[in-house]
Amino acid sequence: MGIQFRKRKKYGPVILHFTENGFSSWSIKIGRWSWNSNTRAHRVDLPGPLSWKQDKSRA
Template structure:
């Protein structure tokens, strides 16, 4: 397993994610809530090391 390059640029609530191949995805983070364009998932940070995630692409059955 080799090293992986990952970089994040933050512009207020907007976060741009880059890998060694270039632009990867973008996210919006407002308080404890966030949404990621690649995973299309909502995430809420809970107290301690916990978080809750709702994956939109898998919730439709």
């Protein structure tokens, strides 16, 4: 496994994700809730190291 380049840019609640090939996905985070355009998953941060995730499968 080689070294991977990953970078995030935050613009308020919107986060842009970049890899060595350029733009990869975007996500939005409001409070403890977040959603990612690539995985289409909702995530809620819970107290401590826990989180809850609901996957949305692509049809």
